[in-house]
Amino acid sequence: MSTAPTGLPIDETSRARLATDGLRMAVVDATDPAAYEAWLRSESRGFHGDQPTAEVLQQRHAGLSADRRLVGVFDESSAQPDLPVATTICWPADLTVPGHRAVPAWAVSGVSVSQTHRRRGIARALMEAELRTALALDLPVAMLTVSESTLYGRYGYATAALARDVTVLTRRVRWTGPQPAGRVHFVSAEQLRDDGHAVVERVRLGRPGEISYDGHLWTRQLGLSVDDDNAKKLRLIRYDDASGTPQGFAVYHLVGDDTDFAEHELKLHTLVAATTDAYAGLWRFLLDMDLVTKVSAHLRPVDEPLRWMIDDFRAVRVTEVDHLWVRILDVPAALGARTYGSPGRLVIAVDDPLGHADGTWAVDVADDGGATVSATDDPADATMSVNALGSLYLGGVPARTLVATGALSGDAERLDRMFRSPVEPFLSIWF
Template identity: 70%
Template sequence: MTGTTSLPIDETSRARLASDGLRMVLVDPTDAAAHAAWFRAETRGFHGAEPSAELVEQRRASARSEDRMVGVLDDTTAMPEVPVATTVCWPAELTVPGGRAVGTWAVSGVTVSPTHRRRGIARALVEAELRTAVAHGLPTATLTVSESTIYSRFGFSPAVLARDVTVQTARARWSGPEPAGRVHAVTAEQLDEVGPQIVERVRLTRPGEVSYGGPLWTRQLGLSVDDENAKNLRFVRHDAPDGTPDGFAIYQLIERGHDFSEHELKLNTLVAVTADAYAALWRFVLEMDLVSTVTAHLRPVDEPLRWLLEDFRAVGVTETDHLWVRVLDVPAALSARTYLSPGRLVLTVSDPLGHAAGTWALDVSPDGTATVTASTDPAEATMTVNALGALYLGGVPARTLAAAGSLHGDVDRVDAIFRSPVAPYLSIWF
């Protein structure tokens, strides 16, 4: 095994699960049978359909050496080769304020079989992954969640919010700029050629984005084997006037009721490097014939769309949590980003799991960069590790956290330093 799989299994959790008769193992993706059993268990864990042999093989072939797959086996079950619990994690880059990135342990695929739930297996696995991230020298861990009730207890907090947007097209008369450039209809394969570069150009411009590729990108294009929705997907690319691709959108059309002019256009993805690409792609989907409603999932909280339409109320918005962040190494995490105002801030962080606990001095230079050291000075602010995770990308006001009782002290100063001028955003889930 190589990459992140070279580290041994976490001994604390292995022993804890062994005392319950369970075997916690690393899954080697080159072992086809073990990989297939793990993948089936993970799919079941999220109530997915039984994957075909082709899909299992596609996933195995696209497994990366850095994917660390963990399974928990119970030799007493009727299918002892199928794990009763799964996780998969990999190192990624999380964009932070200042156009830089910090290492993050992307945590995914956390499932426990309904036959083994609520006996501490997920706790053992998640705590193991946090220790493994630390062992890899990764200052943060991140995840997107199925339920927002699970991960606070492990020190994670929502740091990126997102919006679901519904637009009534009859009211959405365009009043924004006339964008330059051109929208082309393309195939999934054509988008596959340029899409990753477009995503990469956007990634460092937004705190909250997490680097991705491989199966996550394949899934967006509907190129996963077994993707029954694939044939419904439509792809458009925006090219700048000089012909450089600088944005794309992926959408599908859903017939609603008996009126053929009442289709819903479901915008799955819209990525734009430039303001022109943003305006052109939105205008393209809003002016589609036979569509009465455009819905879009996981859009940025500062989406300018409403300001580009004559009727502000054509757009309905629902906000939700999206990326959850867990700070593990305070000096490494906090010194990776830049800050809005210079000065010194001493903060005390409480962390039941210990990783981030301590009193830390943040010294911000006039250029916004910071050095972070352990300190014995009196703290101007105290906060839980969850509050620190929420603050970290600059999208959650300290005042909000103070109102929730997870942050105390000089709230205005914390805000003046931590807020990001660009709202954090994450364009995918994982």
């Protein structure tokens, strides 16, 4: 990526399209506190959030990395012409792909259109612009997490990693997993801010779907944003291995039951473990807590080993949702960034209505799993939509599932041998 994200001019195609509707699309100068405030107020309103207080504005502005590209759409005829009527915030982040590698990707976030301007094509103009912007920045993949599953398929995105909400009825369970060798410490927010991020970074390349992040996203992940309603209730724990090295952490808060003090619910915000020992140590600590009958956790991996570490599998209730959506833009760069499960040559034909990934591509996989990918005129072994390619990309969605939907045709078994990841993809944050 040669150009800084904020240095790139606004996408001309979408700017011109919105201008015909009397709207001005522009990159927002986020270094200007007033411009940032107007952008954030609009974005917060778009997501039905609170009016940001001075303290929130200050913390968010201070935590805004220089690589954040903020875009606003302005309507000079509205009663508040300085407040954008639509927003996006995007930045480059490393997305882990199979093979302990990462691909540079365009993280698309903060997509909002004011209630007063909805359903007249503003989101489409913004989303199509961000795809062209990503390509202009040499980023072969775009990605996002979604408020609704119905929004982004039309732009070529597809679910690439699922997540689970988990509830454990703790009174029913006895720990049958390994005995942890290290110990749990309560730590302060400052300690966890310092020690925790190194753990996140150690975990990141081992899990397709995880992305690099810090700044506001790290503060929010710890529940320490000033606008987090639960900030004053948080408990922060760190797991150190037998040699005293931090290997994991968790953040949670407790909610009491007004009628029975022995019936607290533990709400787990985050649990990150770099080793199986730390994983066992943290979960065991949480399940063993006095005065607690239920542990609930949002955004957990689909291959969570927890149910195999307790004696009552059915004490864990699970709900599965789509979480990380991926959009392939540059096929040779994106597919060449990951490794594959079996060597050989596979030719895929990709149908992309927006044109970016359209074409027939030969994926030549070497014995070490690395691949070179190039355009070809050879006949295709498999044909798929760009969405299906996005779902295959991190190795979590089986080709046979995509064949069943009609989004892919070809030898699903062979595709699965090549594309499936031995580690289920997962993203542990929202962005």
